[in-house]
Amino acid sequence: MSDLPAIARTSCEGRTAWLLRTRRAAMLLSLREDGALILDHWGAGGASERGDDYLPRPPRNRPSHRAFLDGVPLAFPVHGDPSFKEPCLAVMFADGTRTVRLALRDDEIVERDGHPTLTLTFEDPVQQLVVSLRFEVFVEHDVVRRSVRLENAGAAPVRVERVLSGAIGLPPDRYEAWTLHGQWGAEYHLTSRPLAPGKFVTESRRGFTSQEANPWFAISPAGESTEEHGRVWFGALAWSGNWTIVCEVERNDALNVVVGVNPFDFDWHLAPGESFETPALVCGFSDEGLGGAARLLHRFEVDAVLPARHRETLRPVLYNSWEATHFDVRVLPQVELARRAAAMGVELFVIDDGWFGARDSDTAGLGDWVVNPRKFPNGLGELIDAVNGLGMQFGIWVEPEMVNPDSDLYRAHPDWIFHFPNREPTFVRNQLVLNFAREDVRANILEQLRRLLREHRIDFVKWDHNRPYTEAGWPSAALERQREVWVRHVWGVYDVIGKLRREFPDLLIESCAGGGGRADLGILALTDQIWTSDNTEAADRLLIQYGYSHAYAARTMVNWVTDVPNQQTGREAPLGFRFDVAMQGVLGIGGNILEWSADDLELARLNVAAYKRIRPIVQQGEQFWLADPGREDPCAVQYVSPDRRSTVVMAYQVRGRVGRGARRARLRGLDPARRYRRVDTTTSPAPDTTAVVAPGTAPVESTGAVLMAAGLPLFAEQPPDDRHTGDWLSDIQLWESPDP
Numbered sequence: 001m002s003d004l005p006a007i008a009r010t011s012c013e014g015r016t017a018w019l020l021r022t023r024r025a026a027m028l029l030s031l032r033e034d035g036a037l038i039l040d041h042w043g044a045g046g047a048s049e050r051g052d053d054y055l056p057r058p059p060r061n062r063p064s065h066r067a068f069l070d071g072v073p074l075a076f077p078v079h080g081d082p083s084f085k086e087p088c089l090a091v092m093f094a095d096g097t098r099t100v101r102l103a104l105r106d107d108e109i110v111e112r113d114g115h116p117t118l119t120l121t122f123e124d125p126v127q128q129l130v131v132s133l134r135f136e137v138f139v140e141h142d143v144v145r146r147s148v149r150l151e152n153a154g155a156a157p158v159r160v161e162r163v164l165s166g167a168i169g170l171p172p173d174r175y176e177a178w179t180l181h182g183q184w185g186a187e188y189h190l191t192s193r194p195l196a197p198g199k200f201v202t203e204s205r206r207g208f209t210s211q212e213a214n215p216w217f218a219i220s221p222a223g224e225s226t227e228e229h230g231r232v233w234f235g236a237l238a239w240s241g242n243w244t245i246v247c248e249v250e251r252n253d254a255l256n257v258v259v260g261v262n263p264f265d266f267d268w269h270l271a272p273g274e275s276f277e278t279p280a281l282v283c284g285f286s287d288e289g290l291g292g293a294a295r296l297l298h299r300f301e302v303d304a305v306l307p308a309r310h311r312e313t314l315r316p317v318l319y320n321s322w323e324a325t326h327f328d329v330r331v332l333p334q335v336e337l338a339r340r341a342a343a344m345g346v347e348l349f350v351i352d353d354g355w356f357g358a359r360d361s362d363t364a365g366l367g368d369w370v371v372n373p374r375k376f377p378n379g380l381g382e383l384i385d386a387v388n389g390l391g392m393q394f395g396i397w398v399e400p401e402m403v404n405p406d407s408d409l410y411r412a413h414p415d416w417i418f419h420f421p422n423r424e425p426t427f428v429r430n431q432l433v434l435n436f437a438r439e440d441v442r443a444n445i446l447e448q449l450r451r452l453l454r455e456h457r458i459d460f461v462k463w464d465h466n467r468p469y470t471e472a473g474w475p476s477a478a479l480e481r482q483r484e485v486w487v488r489h490v491w492g493v494y495d496v497i498g499k500l501r502r503e504f505p506d507l508l509i510e511s512c513a514g515g516g517g518r519a520d521l522g523i524l525a526l527t528d529q530i531w532t533s534d535n536t537e538a539a540d541r542l543l544i545q546y547g548y549s550h551a552y553a554a555r556t557m558v559n560w561v562t563d564v565p566n567q568q569t570g571r572e573a574p575l576g577f578r579f580d581v582a583m584q585g586v587l588g589i590g591g592n593i594l595e596w597s598a599d600d601l602e603l604a605r606l607n608v609a610a611y612k613r614i615r616p617i618v619q620q621g622e623q624f625w626l627a628d629p630g631r632e633d634p635c636a637v638q639y640v641s642p643d644r645r646s647t648v649v650m651a652y653q654v655r656g657r658v659g660r661g662a663r664r665a666r667l668r669g670l671d672p673a674r675r676y677r678r679v680d681t682t683t684s685p686a687p688d689t690t691a692v693v694a695p696g697t698a699p700v701e702s703t704g705a706v707l708m709a710a711g712l713p714l715f716a717e718q719p720p721d722d723r724h725t726g727d728w729l730s731d732i733q734l735w736e737s738p739d740p
Ligand code: DGJ
Pocket: 322, 352, 353, 397, 464, 466, 512, 513, 514, 515, 516, 531, 533, 534
C-alpha cells in the first residue's frame, strides 16, 4: 500500500464520501442527500484517494426526488429508505411510525486499538434514534470489521424488529455464493450455488451457530473464481446465536448481501437511554480465489480474534477418552489410557463426559458439576496427579448450558430452563437448555465451574453444547423483553466464559457443540480451538476439514485419530492414513488405545513425533489446497511457514484406480529463488502407508520456482496390470530450504 491514509474523507459524484483502504483493497462509501449510505466500491484497491477515481462516469442529472434505491449498492439499507430490498434495520416507534430516516450527524476517524476506524453517526431527525455505523480497517489483513450501535436518545421506548451488522452491495453481475452446510457428523461441507434473481438465505434458528450452516460466506462472479484465482468477497459474523446471511439478486442483477443476528423471533425493547450493539461482521476481499480469502481470514483470526494468551502458542497433541470409555469414566482405566497416551508422545490428556454428578448415561447429571465420588473415591486429584506424573497436562469436559431433569440443579430450579409455562418441553438427548439470560443461572454455573477449576489442576476445558433450543421462553422477564432471550442468552454464555478466562488466564478452552456446531468468530474470541465433528472417519473427515479450513485457521481445528471400524461410518482406513488426515490441524487421538496392538502403538508414536516436527508449519503457516477432496482423488493440501523456508505437503488417495497416471500438485507460496530439500519427518517409514514418492520420479531437492511450476507427483503410477489399486494412500512431505 502507498503512503495514503487508511481512511480519507473524499467525494464521489459530488457526494460526501469516505475511502477506506487496506493493503490490496478499497471500500468507498458515499452519502446521498436523503441519508442513504452507498457502497460505491468494495474490491481491489487503487493508489488514489479521490473518490471519483473509483467511479468514473459522466455527470448525471441529480434526481429531484427520493429516487428508489433498488439496485443501488447500499452499506446499510433500512426500512424507511425508498427501497424494497432486504433491510438491515426495522423498528417501530412508540407513535406507531415504522419507517426510519437517517441523517448524518457526524463522522469520526480515530485509531481504535491501533486500527483506523470510521464511525458514521446518523440520527432519525424526528424520532431521536441514533445509529452509529463503525468500520474498523485492518490494513494488513485486507479486512474491514463492521458493527452497528443503536441508541435511543428519545423519551419513549423503541421496538427494534431487526438490526443486522451490515450490507455488502455489489454491482450488477452474475454471482455465485459459497457457504458451509451439513448436519451432525457432516459439518462444514463447502457448497457453491449460482445466485439467481430472488434470495438465497442461509441461517441458524437453532439458538446456536449450528451444524447445519455456518455464519461464513464467500461471493465471486460466476465461474470466475477457483481455489487460487479470481475475485472473492467474503464475510464472517462474530456470533454464536441465531444468525442470517441473505444474498438478494436485485432486479438489475446487483447483489445485496445482508448479514447479522437473525430477525427470526427477534424483538428488542430499547428503552430511553439504552443502546444495543450488534455482533461484528468481518468482511474482506481477495483476488486470489477462495484460498486467498481463507488465508486473509485465518491471519485475521490469529492476530485479532483468538484469545491473546494462546494465540501464538502451539496447540498440544491431545488424547480424549470419550470413544474409549464413553460415560464409564473411572480412575484406573483412565490411568491406563494415560500411560499409553504418554508413551505415544501425547501432551494433554482429556476426560470427556461422565466424570460428574450422577452421570452414567445421557439421562442424568448435567447441571451438577461436582466430581462423582463413586467413580473418583479419592477425588479427581488422584487422576490429575497420575496424568501430570506422566508428563501430560490434564483436561476435562463440561456442558454448562445444559441440564438433565434428573439432576440436583434442575430439582432445585426447574424454572431456570428455556420454557413456556403451558407447553411441554421438547427433549433432545434427555436434556434441556438453561437460560443464561438469567443472572442467577449464570452466577450458579460460573460458581460451580470456578470451584472445579480452583480445586483442581485443570489445564484444558472442552466446552460442549448438545442440543438446539426449542420453546425458547423466558416467562419471568417482562413481556416486551421475552424475545431478547435469543441474544441475551448468547451474551450470558460469553460473559461466563470471559469471566473464567480472566480468572484462569492459562486455561486452554475447546468449543464443541455436538461435534462442530459452534465455530464462529464470536466463540473464537473466547475459546482457543474447535472440535470439528463427531465424525472421525478419515475419508468423510477430509471433506469436513476442507470446508472448515476455508473459514477457520488450522490452529483451531481439532482432529482425532480413532478406531476402526469407525463408530460413525463403519469404514476401515489404515492407521497411518487416519493419522495423516488428523495432522491437518491440531492432532488428537481418540481411540481405545488399550486395544491397540504393539505395532499400532509404535506407529502412533512415530506419527506423533512426525506431527510435532511439522506442527509449527501446519498451525502457524499459510494453507493452500492443491487439490480439492470433494472433486479430486488424490487430493492435497500444503502449508507454508511464515518465513517461506519450510513447507509441508499432505496428499491423500482414498480409492486407487488401475492405470491411473501420477497426478502432480504444483506447490504454492514458496520463495521462487530458494532451493528446497525434502526432509524425513519420521525415523522409520510407517508400515501401512505406501511410499508415495516413487523412486526416481520426484526430486529430493528443487527450487521454489520449479516446485511451483512443475509440481510434485503425488502418488506413483498405477500400472495397467496392477491389481492393487492403491486405496487409502497418504503421504506427508516436509520440504525445507537449506539456503541462508
Ligand atoms: C458430543 C461431543 O461432540 C463428543 O465429542 C462428546 O464430547 C460427547 N458430546 C459427550 O457427550
